[in-house]
Amino acid sequence: MPATADAAVTRFVQAYDTPTFKTVWWPAALPAQTGDTVTWRLTQPGNTNAAVHDVWLVPPGSTAPERLGASWETATASTVVAAAGAYQFYCSIHGGLTPGGMNGVINVGAADPGAPLDPGKPWETGEEPPDPNALINDTLRPPFYEEGDNTPPELELLKATPTAKGAKARVEVAEAVTVTVRLLKGRKVLATKRAAVEPGKANVAVALPKRLRDKAARYRLQAWATDGVDLDSPIAAAVIDYTP
Known part of the structure; x- marks a missing residue:
């Protein structure tokens, strides 16, 4: 009623x-x-x-x-x-x-x-109401969990050489990681390549955009490793003198 x-x-x-x-x-x-x-x-x-x-x-x-x-x-x-x-x-x-x-x-x-x-008198029982100051924890567990791993991976750039399409980085890592290699002109990133790499030595090639492949130029190559909990190694760098 x-x-x-x-x-x-x-x-x-x-x-x-x-x-x-x-x-x-x-x-x-x-x-x-x-x-x-x-x-x-x-x-x-x-x-x-x-x-x-x-x-x-x-x-x-x-x-x-x-x-x-x-x-x-x-x-x-x-x-x-x-x-x-x-x-x-x-x-x-x-x-x-x-x-x-x-x-x-x-x-x-x-x-x-x-x-x-x-x-009533909730302070007499020590009750805690739903806390309006609390924020929902929406953090997701990473796909690969390494218990207690707070150490970034290591990557050694053994060699950086030009190729017909861009450049190639020869790297060495101690654990399974994702290696990122990119080419820059000044501060502008021109090309990026990511590859899964197992422990040991590996080659990762990165290709320039087609419009730049017929022009000789000097580029800066950067390479770093990312592990399963998204920790990055320091960036290694080298200069590439590219010629078509």
Whole structure:
């Protein structure tokens, strides 16, 4: 059944400084119906981690926040949410509305979202709410994992010689790597070649663009190795005098 004015209730939000010194509102997202009263409990009696807090409210469709109170002035601050929409609230001392700050939202609608829940005294049980300051760790495991490998690979450029199409690098490596060889003119990279190389010696050829193959020029050749955990060796370099 649709909610009526008689169904209006008081819903509570608790300021909370957690055992790991995070500052949060509990809950940070609160459902309510039009006509409900929302009360923020600003103090935390007996919590040795407790800091001072204030509470500001931004009604739906507004950009002007209203200061409702502060913990050094009053133990609670209240307002009636008379219009439907999203009300933002925050503590200006601890991050405000910035991402990861001590803030939350009241989602107000015409329907009754259910009985109010008392946030209680979470500092007495040591509870940790979902941390709004935490970021999702989306790091993926590399395709090749070398446990404890923090040592870059080594590459020795034994020889660099011109070829009919560009240049060839003779390299030596101690582990399986990807070798990158490129030709530069000044700072401009003209050609790049990557090749998987097993431990030992190998040749890696790099070809110039066709438009440059009929012109004699001096180029700089660079070569380096990359291992399975994306560590790079120092770059080895040599000068190539190319002639068509």
